[in-house]
Amino acid sequence: MSGPTAPETGAKAPLAPPADAVAPVRHPDAPAPGEPIGSHYENCFGCGGNQPHGLHLSARADEGVAVTAEFTVRPEHQGAPGLAHGGLLASALDETFGALSWLFRAITVTGRLETDYLLPVPVGTVLHLSARCEAVHGRKYYSVAEGRLDGPDGPVALRARALFIEVKVDHFTANGREEEINAAMSDPDTVKATRAFEVNP
Numbered sequence: 001m002s003g004p005t006a007p008e009t010g011a012k013a014p015l016a017p018p019a020d021a022v023a024p025v026r027h028p029d030a031p032a033p034g035e036p037i038g039s040h041y042e043n044c045f046g047c048g049g050n051q052p053h054g055l056h057l058s059a060r061a062d063e064g065v066a067v068t069a070e071f072t073v074r075p076e077h078q079g080a081p082g083l084a085h086g087g088l089l090a091s092a093l094d095e096t097f098g099a100l101s102w103l104f105r106a107i108t109v110t111g112r113l114e115t116d117y118l119l120p121v122p123v124g125t126v127l128h129l130s131a132r133c134e135a136v137h138g139r140k141y142y143s144v145a146e147g148r149l150d151g152p153d154g155p156v157a158l159r160a161r162a163l164f165i166e167v168k169v170d171h172f173t174a175n176g177r178e179e180e181i182n183a184a185m186s187d188p189d190t191v192k193a194t195r196a197f198e199v200n201p
């Protein structure tokens with residue numbers, strides 16, 4: 001039996017965009033700055049309204065290729081007594097990065113996510129998140145994010161970098177469990193969200 005294999009680190013780490021990466025382009029149909037970005041899927045742990053223990057994270061478009069988001073840390077999100085679980089905070093960052101998809105209008109999934117935890121995040125905190133796409137290289141989208149306590153200008157508790165990879169809708173239909181796929185495809189909101197991405201020029 002073999003143990004885990006570590007990802008590359010240091011100078012070889014693929015979270016820095018390659019030299020020939022280009023600046024991301026805000027899609028003409030992207031939500032206006034300040035406009036809410038609705039949930040892409042009602043059962044999503046990050047943003048869905050149908051997940052009692054989910055994050056219920058709500059995101060808004062920002063200027064450029066950027067978003068802001070908030071979520072309230074609840075008792076069911078604890079790792080240590082009274083403090084948010086680290087993996088759950090990574091989920092909140094992941095979801096915030098995912099919301100950038102609506103700005104460049106490509107369906108993207110997390111390829112790699114790196115998080116620095118600078119401050120503990122107590123239960124009851126409203127975490128203020130922001131993410132910005134910095135560069136694109138083919139199907140690869142390179143972005144940065146942070147999470148602040150107490151307000152959009154509060155102390156920085158989290159910093160993150162991510163590489164998201166563009167996929168087609170088939171990524172979900174080919175890999176997801178049939179039960180949920182069929183339910184999602186019969187939900188008009190999901191179909192509408194999916195179509196918005198499929199007409200991406």
Ligand SMILES: CCCCC/C=C\C/C=C\C/C=C\C/C=C\CCCC(=O)SCCNC(=O)CCNC(=O)[C@H](O)C(C)(C)COP(=O)(O)OP(=O)(O)OC[C@H]1O[C@@H](n2cnc3c(N)ncnc32)[C@H](O)[C@@H]1OP(=O)(O)O
Nearest residue numbers: 014040094095098099101109110111112165172184193194
């Ligand atoms: C039917 C219902 C539909 C429902 C959907 C509805 C609407 C959709 C709408 C909106 C979506 C919006 C938001 C989603 C929001 C939030 C959710 C948060 C996001 C997530 O929570 S999402 C779940 C976690 N996520 C995964 O579940 C991914 C698992 N994974 C894979 O599925 C594959 O792994 C994949 C597809 C990533 C790549 O596979 P692939 O075969 O397509 O492509 P390939 O491997 O060739 O990679 C292409 C280039 O990326 C480089 N690359 C790849 N991976 C890398 C890594 N880790 N590090 C460094 N570089 C990497 C390669 O090196 C190559 O680079 P180069 O082009 O330079 O050679």
